[in-house]
Amino acid sequence: MAPPAPASALHRHQSSLEGILEFSSQPPLDPAHRASAKRRFDQIINHFESEGIRPGRDKYDRVKLVSLTYDHSTSEKSKDRLLAAFFAFAGLSITADEDINFEDPTRQDELRASLDNFADYLFDNFFLPLKASTKKTPQPSPASHSAVTSMQRQGHIFAGTPERIANLRGACLIRDRYRCVISHKFDQAEALKRFGLQRRGQGEACDQDGQLLAGQRFEPLEVAHILPHSLTQLDSRGELNASKEAALAILNMFDDGAAHLIEGIEIDRPGNALTLTQPLHTYFGDFNIFFKPEGTVPHRYHIETFLPQGFTYDVPVTRTLFLTEERNIDPPSSRLLAIHCAIAHILYLSAAGDYIDDILKDADEYGIRHDGSTELSRLVGLHLNNWAGSQAHGNVIV
Helix, strand or coil: CCCCCCHHHHCCCCCCCHHHHCCCCCCCCCHHHHHHHHHHHHHHHHHHHHHCCCCCCCCCCHHHHHHHHHHCCCCHHHHHHHHHHHHHHHCCCCCCCCCCCCCCHHHHHHHHHHHHHHHHHHHHHHHHHHHHCCCCCCCCCCCCHHHHHHHHHHCCCCCCHHHHHHHHHHHHHHHCCCECCCCCCEEHHHHHHHHHHHHCCCCCCECCCCCECCCCCEECEEEEECCCHHHHCCCCCCCCCHHHHHHHHHHHHHCCCHHHHCCHHHHHCHHHEEEEEHHHHHHHHCCCEEEEECCCCCCEEEEEECCCCCCCCCCCEEEECCCCCCCCCCCCCHHHHHHHHHHHHHHHHCCHHHHHHHHHHHHHHHCCCCCCCCCHHHHHHHHHCCCCCHHHHHHHHC
């Protein structure tokens, strides 16, 4: 058996954001090394998972967060990236073949510390900012039908965030037939507009299928990003800061190449957006509602929730998402919905989602506690790295 790695290497916490970024261009593992790395990864996970959330030491289940992130990776290449990052945090060679040695108590403690550090890295650079920044997509007035049609036909690149979001709202309303894709309630503003035309003698107010609007259910509708707009928000120099780059690198651990689906202005394309009512937008943004593919029918999903019974009666439900007849507006991306679903399960099953909610709620209600219990460093990180949504806590962290 090879000699153990030095304690300093095992205990090393890669605080630099370069710790994960450097793995994005590594070649995939060959089958033998992949099997060996997975076996040794499982040995570490299985050894520590029985500890669960340790009172006084853990705010969420770190072991479960790491193992679930691996389990929800969609490809071998994505899983290879996570394994490479994990073994680097642990100071272990990913290509070694020997079993993990837990006999030395000091080494065991160092391995546990490395596992905790890796979990916190994923938490601080992906799960926390992602959940904290999904509270609300800006809602400028939707662009007109003609503007959206012109944009789709010409491939127009929107000029400025407000215009992009306005075009996105307009495109999603057209694609989704002015209905919430979950509740199927019709857009209140559009209904009022059509009833107004009816009063002026310009025909009966009908929906996109020619059915009378009278007697249908209406509610204000919003456009909801599947993955938040702030993921690709540039800094004052017009660049992605290191925190955003790290988050996108971790995103590729779920689905290799997924970051390219939302880079630049792609984040504001219809493939990354849904039309929802305001309450469902909030629940979806909080990762409390998620979409799971239903059978083999394209764009058909079973929509479920982690919310207690009584919070919403619109789910669970099975829906086939709307498509335009001309197919000139992209449907919601199945890959992005799968990533959203994976994140929702990881946050819920590891209790990391509850911990994030507690951090933000505590900051809003109490500010910085004198006993030091406020997660000040994490709140400061959200603010300094320009994660939208953290602005609500500006009175606490500025």
